[in-house]
Amino acid sequence: MTRILHAILVSMLLTGSAMAQAPIQPEQAPIQAPQAPIQLTIDATVREFAIPGDFVGLGFETKSVVPDMYGVRGYFFSPENTQLITLLRNIGIKQIRVGGGTDDGSGRNEHCVTPIPTFEDIDNLFEFARKADIKVIYSGRLENLASCPNPHLAEDDAKIVAYIWSKYRANLDSFSIGNEPDVSEYHSRPGATLDPAIYETKPGVPGSAYPAYVADWKHFAEVIRKAVPDAKFSGPDTAVSSKSSFTPNPEDGVSWTVEFAKDLQGTGMLAEALQHHYVWGGPGNTTPEEAIDDMLASAWDDDTEIGTQRAFDGGSAKFHPYPYVYKTVLAPLVAEGVPYRMTEANDCLHGVHGASDGFAAALWALDYMHWWAAHHMAGVNFHNNPWIPTDTIVPDPNPCDSAGCGNYRTTAKGYGMRAFALGSHGYVEPIEITNPNKINLTAYAVGTGEDQFVTIINKTHSTTHDVADAEVSIQVKDFRGGSVSTITLSDGEPGNAALMTATLGGATITNDAPWNVKWTPIAHGKDGIIHLTVQSTTAVVVWIHAAQTKGVHHPPAN
Template sequence: MKKIILVILAAFGLTSCSKSNINPQISPSQPANGIPVSVTINQNQPGYVIPVTFQGFSFEVGILPKLPSFLNANNTVLIQLIKNLGSGILRIGGNSSDKTSLTNTNIDTFSAFAKATGWQVIFGLNLGSYSPDVAATEASYLSNSLGSSLYVLQNGNEPDLFYNNGIRNPSYSYSDYQAEWNNYFSAIRKLLPQAPFAGPDVSNNTKWISSFSANESANVKLIDGHYYNSGPGTNPAITYQTLLAPNTRLSAYLKALNTASSQAHLPYRISECNSIYGGGKVGVSNVFASALWALDYMWQVAENNGSGVNFHGGNSGSYSPIALDNNVITARPEYYAMLAFKYGTTSGTIVPATISQTNSNCSAYACTNASTTYLTLINKDAADLSFTVQLSNAASKIQIARLTAPTITSTTGTTFAGTSVNADGTYQTGQTENYTVSQKTFIVNVPAGSAAVVTVN
């Protein structure tokens, strides 16, 4: 397997806590070294503003009673890893949400954890057992326990698959779900007149999303659905190469979500997502390639006006960005993609990044924040690429940091800006490179199977 060369990434806005080169070099700092690719950035055409809470994690409800020490205020390492990403949203749901009963202690323990992170919460109620009164009582207690940390409630998880997993009979349809959802909504609103809701939290059924957003736009504050690149993990045809291949299904799904969201005048969010459904696939979901996929995926959602994503995982599952490996909280490669996205967006406004015609498997994204432009270049190809970046405004300097993994199939050894997260969960960017420029064009070499995020001032 070809060794991965250091990935180029930028430590945006963190110069004061970076180890920078003392003597800035004159750019173009890198002679072209790879297949040429041209990228044009239109800095004067602002689009969607990326929300500060764009990133998120999704956890199973079942973790709360089964592993109370995980989502716990005493789990300071996990809390710190979450805080490293800035603001975000936690989601509690998953398949176990329609099969699990919670105690007040379970809820209070999680509430203390959520408050310690500073993140808001999407919480899934048990629709599978269908008891509106029980759900209303739980929702009331949740609201009191979480307080301002409660973002929205959800009624059920992937109801479009209820017919397929034994929760409802084979004839269960959207109209059946709509009736059940309305009964839950009414029961909860009797106890909590201002209770916030989201829905329909389907697996991927865009018809249900369209119907729900049209029918319930006055009663919810968020439209949501799930996305997995492929699955199940037992499929031998799934490899890290197929994970990184272009996926037209995602484009169509995001277009449908964006349309429903726009028509309902509501934001949409991918409330549960990851690489391979069913817990992921070893050798695909837990390797460095998953970081490239995740970074590309987040940008695609952002470019389609999504308000955010919640990567599913937790204490187990090969796709989990943060996992409990041998009783040690571990940041896996996908987590480093989330760090890269954080430092490469900073609540920026998306601007067009156009790649010239190329046969290479690569992506380019850009956003601006005040006078700074952030450019993300992702090379999913097997060959090194040399990006010539054409700006619409002249630049004075660029800053580059590096992300590395021994190989594209490495499960360990990932670093960002010269460092990995510490044992206590803390993270600080390490070495960066700085170059002065006085032109609108510069070159960034991006080795095979790597990404580059560049800060331009």
């Protein structure tokens, strides 16, 4: 979580299953949806960006590595936690990031009392990672508060890095140092001394602290590299997705993420640049209906400036749409060929029960990942801060009972992540969408020489009064398809985005058995064009296998 609102808030606690129903609503008659034509044209000859195999990720607090935290008895990350291992495999998770607000302690008293993970804690984390077949971005502490100083903090970080490097290199992605250093709550200034090494030269201007920060960061990296010369780093895990913290100032500066990448250019140390993005802030008393309408709004995909949306039970809130964040904060990284990853992301801070943990979040997450993959992002780690509505993995019951947390489940968001994993094998390809009725729908194309994947997300829903089923035709240029199959992401009630249920291919994701992919074959049209219906408030992944491929072909499992 960002430091500004770091404390764990559970505004509405779940009871029973993690997929429990939202607040009871009057039973509704089936929604009658009009039909809207959609034509998709894909150019299979153009390959824009190879989506990395570890794109789908989750983020966890450093405190989650320590035993007996957040209601867990013993270790959450343990090779014995078979439920969690099975869930990550079934969702398609290939990477986790360990860090968050409890890495540095958010500049508050928690910093002085939250223990740094021991070698035993790290053993459990990485033995878990080995068994789950995932890689880890591991964050070390940077902020060294004057209220509880550690004169050997850099050396302590180096010992941890050396230990991980010597034992668990196969499951290590990279190291990160510190968390969200660009926010003003991280910085010392006259009258407020936090970490004396990181200070604003112009009080009240967060960007003026960057030179002190990067000097301190380089000192830590130098100490670590003396112990592990080949250590690779990612960073800086910046929080702000607007110009407000730009360095040296908001008027003519650049993001800390971009400046950090420039400062490390040519050093051989940088694995990838790391950014955080919560589309909007703390939801307060925002209603589920408002939050659902917001997260499924086309404005999040399309607007190029900070916008205003419904929130706070009749009020309004600002949001940072994806094109704005891309052009303002991250596009320069793509221009320089620097890989970048969103290591904290969610629809909002802390979330809204009945929305952030419901089926709307499955559609949102699927769309969010595809949008960013189409803009050359290396991966997304949705942050899992125990135990709040934006979490993907939650215990059942939640809150945990006196016996401790267990019976871990995925919320609906995990289904959207799995749908992305199924439809993201290959390169992003250009797709032209003809949508004469201008319904709320997005579509993405990914392909290789043998397979084409088309993901269609129909975000129309009842509370925005735009319910429509999409009658879709797909034409792939310069690709002769042989077989066509589909898999559908649904809540079981097309047009209703307020449910907490989800299925993918008609099946649920469980914590005790592998999830079996169930693709449904469909026929080509006589004209070679693929025709299908995508119902309101559902998504469909279409898999087209090339006709000329010899031998037996198998559907993608991840």
